[in-house]
Amino acid sequence: AKGSCLETGKVSRLEFASDEVFRGLTGLMWFVSEKSLDTYFSLVFSNPLTTSATFNAWAGPPPAELLQEMWTAPAVPAKGVQVPNGQGCAWNVLEHGSVVHIRLIILEELAPMNPAAYPPREDGATTPASPSSPQAATAATAAAAE
Numbered sequence: 001a002k003g004s005c006l007e008t009g010k011v012s013r014l015e016f017a018s019d020e021v022f023r024g025l026t027g028l029m030w031f032v033s034e035k036s037l038d039t040y041f042s043l044v045f046s047n048p049l050t051t052s053a054t055f056n057a058w059a060g061p062p063p064a065e066l067l068q069e070m071w072t073a074p075a076v077p078a079k080g081v082q083v084p085n086g087q088g089c090a091w092n093v094l095e096h097g098s099v100v101h102i103r104l105i106i107l108e109e110l111a112p113m114n115p116a117a118y119p120p121r122e123d124g125a126t127t128p129a130s131p132s133s134p135q136a137a138t139a140a141t142a143a144a145a146e
Helices: 067-071 134-144
Strands: 025-032 040-047 054-058 089-095 101-106
Touching: 025 067, 040 067, 054 101, 101 134
Parallel strands: none
Antiparallel strands: 025 040, 040 054, 089 101
């Protein structure tokens, strides 16, 4: 990936490539707010040669098991804006094929991570939910891109 910092209010471009001729590309990454260490931007992706590309992303609290999320990510839809409930971001698939181009925005209403929500509960919840407040959302939005 190119880049190591997401700046508040700026457009950042993340590019991923693979030298693996027969396997395509699979990966995950996350960014965390430098000052408070409680707001994350996490993403998982794959673009294998023989099956459908996958993608998922979260802003605010991270998924409890990011590696597991990579293996269970949904297929990239051909078109349309995706706004998964409670994940803190929305994205639009602009190109889908050997190259996948996704435009993603981080929403303003982000909740910080609640450390008490980890490890995950046995009831299958994968993304801890924590209530957001206007103050937390403003601070989290600014911190998420630092």
